[in-house]
Amino acid sequence: MTTSIPAGANQSSSAQSKAMVDYNSFLKLLIAQMKNQDPTQPMDSTQYVAQLATFSQVEQSMQANTKLDQILQASSLSQATSLIGHSISSLDGEVSGIVKEVRVFSDGMVAVLESGEQVLVGPGISITAPPAGDTGPATT
The missing domain is CATH 2.30.30 (SH3 type barrels.)
Structure with a gap:
């Protein structure tokens, strides 16, 4: 039996690492924004929380997509061997x-x-x- 590994099988780990880089970059930007804001007119804390929550939702969606890709790959391999x-x-x-x-x-x-x-x-x-x-x- 010969099965080929689907193109993109290794992309899940690079997508995860890219998400972490983006998440870390976001946190660095958020900290820089807090350090460099005008002390006489500080940014509202609810805006920080809203930005972080939005980014967290995007990260969770990316992780869910990665898991779905893994499930589809496993399903394809199972279907292939059954033929x-x-x-x-x-x-x-x-x-x-x-x-x-x-x-x-x-x-x-x-x-x-x-x-x-x-x-x-x-x-x-x-x-x-x-x-x-x-x-x-x-x-x-």
């Missing part, structure tokens, strides 16, 4: 055969058949279970 050994037919019916391997990309999956032909896994394809008693492709 191996099954019979698949393309949308137009011109390409069909038994799935030998599945290649997972960031924008979808491609099933490689025993004949070497490739079928884009997407809407309209036909997938059937292997015959009873067949446990999938033979391994050598």
Whole structure:
């Protein structure tokens, strides 16, 4: 079985570190703003709290998106492995055969058949279970 790691699989850690950099930058700017404000006309403390709360919401949304991306990647890999050994037919019916391997990309999956032909896994394809008693492709 061959599966490719989706493009962008390593982006979650860089997105997290970027979020932390942005969060740290925000805090530094907030502290600089507090230090350099005019003492005779200080900024209202509720404005600080509102800025911090808004930024916290954005950070939480970014973390939720990262988790959703991880769930989608795991789902794609699970779906890919379940196709191996099954019979698949393309949308137009011109390409069909038994799935030998599945290649997972960031924008979808491609099933490689025993004949070497490739079928884009997407809407309209036909997938059937292997015959009873067949446990999938033979391994050598």
